[in-house]
Amino acid sequence: MKTYMTAATAALVLSVTAAQAWEPTRPIEIVVPFSPGGASDQMARTIQGIIQKNNLIAVPVVVVNKPAAAGAEAMLDIKAAAGDPQKLLTTSTGVFLTPMTTKLDLSWKDYTPVAMLAEDAFGLWVNAAAPWQSAGEFAEAAKASAVPLKVGGTGSKREDQLIALGVNKVAGVNTVYIPHTGGGQASTQLAGGHIDATTNNPAEEVANWRGGATRPLCVFSAEPIPYTEKVTETQSWNDVPTCASQGLDVQYQMLRGIFMPGGVTEEQQAFYVDLFTKVAATEEWVEYMERSALLPAFRSGDDFVSYLSAEEEKHRAMLDAAGFLVQ
Numbered sequence: 500m501k502t503y504m505t506a507a508t509a510a511l512v513l514s515v516t517a518a519q520a521w522e523p524t525r526p527i528e529i530v531v532p533f534s535p536g537g538a539s540d541q542m543a544r545t546i547q548g549i550i551q552k553n554n555l556i557a558v559p560v561v562v563v564n565k566p567a568a569a570g571a572e573a574m575l576d577i578k579a580a581a582g583d584p585q586k587l588l589t590t591s592t593g594v595f596l597t598p599m600t601t602k603l604d605l606s607w608k609d610y611t612p613v614a615m616l617a618e619d620a621f622g623l624w625v626n627a628a629a630p631w632q633s634a635g636e637f638a639e640a641a642k643a644s645a646v647p648l649k650v651g652g653t654g655s656k657r658e659d660q661l662i663a664l665g666v667n668k669v670a671g672v673n674t675v676y677i678p679h680t681g682g683g684q685a686s687t688q689l690a691g692g693h694i695d696a697t698t699n700n701p702a703e704e705v706a707n708w709r710g711g712a713t714r715p716l717c718v719f720s721a722e723p724i725p726y727t728e729k730v731t732e733t734q735s736w737n738d739v740p741t742c743a744s745q746g747l748d749v750q751y752q753m754l755r756g757i758f759m760p761g762g763v764t765e766e767q768q769a770f771y772v773d774l775f776t777k778v779a780a781t782e783e784w785v786e787y788m789e790r791s792a793l794l795p796a797f798r799s800g801d802d803f804v805s806y807l808s809a810e811e812e813k814h815r816a817m818l819d820a821a822g823f824l825v826q
Contacts, residue, residue, distance in 0.1 A: 502518035502784050506677040507818065508573065513615070514657070517709070518747060520766060520769050521584070521764070521766045521770055522556070522557065522770065523556060523557075523558045523770075524558070524585075525555070525558060526559040526560065526585070527558060527560045527561070527585050527587060528561050528562075528586045528587070529543045529546065529547065529560060529562050529563070529564050529587045530565055530573045530576055530577060530586060530587065530588050530589070531543045531562060531564045531565065531566075531573065531589050532565060532570030532571075532574065532588070532589070532590065532593060533567060533570060533654075533680070533681045533682075534683070534684065535564055535565065535681070536566055536681055536682070536683025536703075537653060537682040537683050537684075537702075537703055538619065538682055538700050538702040538755075538791065539589050539590075539591060539755075540562070540564060540681070541702050542589055542616075542702075542755060542787075542791075543561055543562045543589045545784070545787045546589075546778055547560040547561075547562055549781050549784055550774070552630035552764055552783065553777075553781060553783075554685050554820050555774060555777055555778065556774065560581075561641055563807070565586075566680050566681060568597075568601075569597060569653075569654035569655060569657060569765070570592070570597050570600060570654065570657075571603055573588060574588070574593075574594070574597055574598075575603065575604050575605070576603065577610060577759075577760050578605065578617060578760070578761070580725050580760040581609075581760045581761045581762035582760065582762035582763060583760050583763075584637060584759060584760075584764070586759070586760055587720060587757055587758070587771070588610065588758045588759070588760075589755075589756075589757060590754075590755075590756050591619070591655060591658065591753050591754060591755060592657075592658055592753045592754060592810065593654075593817075594607040594610075594756075594758070594807075595607060595810060595811045595814040596656060596657050596658070596818065597812065599818050599823075599824055599825060600656040600818060600823050600824070601825060602825055607758070607807055608758060609759060609761050610757070610759065610761055611758060611759040611760065611761055611762075611763050612758055612797065612803050612804055612822045613755050613756070613757040613758060613768065613771045613799065614756060614772055614775040614776070614779075614795060614799045614800055614803065615755070615756040615793070615798040615799070615803050615806065616755050616757065616775065616779060616796075616797060617701075617755040617788060617793040617794060617795060617796055617797075618752045618753065618754060618755065618793065618796040619701075619753045619754075619756075619791075619793055620699045620701060620718050620719065620720040620724055620752070620792060620794065621658070621659070621662055621698050621699065621718070621719045621720075621751055621752075622699065622700070622701060622704065622715040622717065622718045622719065623637065623666070623696060623697050623698060623716045623717050623718075623742060623747075624689060624696060624697045624698075624699055624708075624713050624714065624716070624717065625637065625685075625689070625695065625713065625714060625716055626689055626692055626695075626712070627711055627713055627714050628692075628715075633716055633717070633740075634716050634717045634744050634746065634750070635745050635746050636747040637716055638666075638670035638671075638672055638746075638747065641673075641674055642670075642672050643669065644825040646662075647673050647674050647675040647775050648672075648674045648675070648695040648696065649675055649677050649693075649694040649696075650663045650666075650676055650677065650687055650695065650697065650698060651676075651677045651678075651679055651685040651689060651694040651695065651696070651697045651698075651699075651701065652676065652677075652682070652685055652697055652698045653678070653679055653680070653681055653682050653685060653699075653703075654678055654679075654680075655676075655678040656818070656823040657765075658698075658751065659682075659685075659698045659699070659752055660676050660678070660698075660821075661695075661751070661817055662719055662749060662751050662816075663676045663698050664676075664821050665749040666672055666698075666747060666749055669747055669749055671749055671763045674695075674696075677694055681703075682697075682699045682700065682702070682703025682704070683703060683761035684705050685697045685698055685699055685703065686703050686704050686707050686713065687707075689704075689712075689715055689770040690707045690712035697713075698719075698822070700792075701718075701724070701727065701736065701791055702790075702791035702792070702793075705730065705790070705791070705792070706729060707802075708761045708813065709731055713778060715739045716745075717739065717740050717742035717744070717745050717747065718739050718740075718741055718742065718751055718811065719741075719742050719749050719750055719751045719752075720750060720751075720792060721741070721743070722735075723737050723738075723739065723740065723741055723796075724736035724737060724792045725737060725794075726792060732735070736792045737794075738815045744790065745761070746767055752794070754796075754810065755805070756772070757775055759771060772799045772800070775799075776797075776799070777782035779797050
């Protein structure tokens with residue numbers, strides 16, 4: 500007995516076959532360009548947990564931290580892995596800042612953009628026992644201090660330092676910036692009273708805020724963070740004022756995204772776009788976004804590439820103004 504396949508059925512079979520033609524065959528390695536405990540690390544481990552809990556792929560996911568040289572170690576590792584579809588890079592605006600502030604032969608165009616998952620706000624954080632109740636009071640204290648106040652953050656010549664320099668310029672103060680290997684370390688130093696403030700993002704400070712060791716004076720975003728569930732007994736993210744509303748008009752938001760090495764196929768790229776679309780749709784991801792005060796901003800394909808191109812030029816101008824631009 501002969502079985503005949505209609506053209507429509509044949510097309511469907513070919514479509515399904517094409518869609519399923521590539522899948523990872525060994526563990527996926529998510530490389531984090533910062534030390535454990537920071538926001539990038541938290542995001543990677545949240546993704547790892549969501550993928551495994553929901554059985555989104557058949558292979559394990561491994562998170563590897565490579566924080567050396569303010570993230571350059573991780574970027575060089577992924578560049579050297581060209582053609583390897585089993586490796587991913589979690590990234591922020593460091594994908595622009597590291598190449599522009601070093602003589603390393605790196606560019607975000609060396610990699611394959613997969614998806615932008617969110618945007619991250621930053622805040623001006625102080626020790627809970629500090630006397631300042633607003634950004635204005637902090638600025639006045641910085642002006643009056645005989646010794647420059649110490650502001651901590653992640654890495655040198657990166658987002659945190661650019662924000663700190665912005666504060667200095669707008670407020671007319673001269674704080675000294677103290678770099679750390681990650682936001683978790685900076686938060687620990689703030690909680691211990693070893694520095695006066697941080698420009699950490701919410702995920703890096705929320706544990707110490709909830710525990711009563713640190714607190715935010717303001718956030719460097721155009722609007723208050725929208726989440727209204729209480730983080731402490733008295734405050735939600737939405738209760739934290741913008742820095743601009745307190746006379747400190749410094750604004751900055753950072754991408755949170757995923758890249759693959761260069762030299763991979765469109766089919767392999769499409770697999771991961773689909774995977775992260777599924778991740779972003781899970782209840783666990785929505786909860787993580789609110790817990791970390793991340794702003795929804797999913798992009799992929801040409802939309803993501805256009806965003807990257809525009810952000811690269813914006814950061815080039817910021818680095819040039821700060822005197823950090825090398826290339």
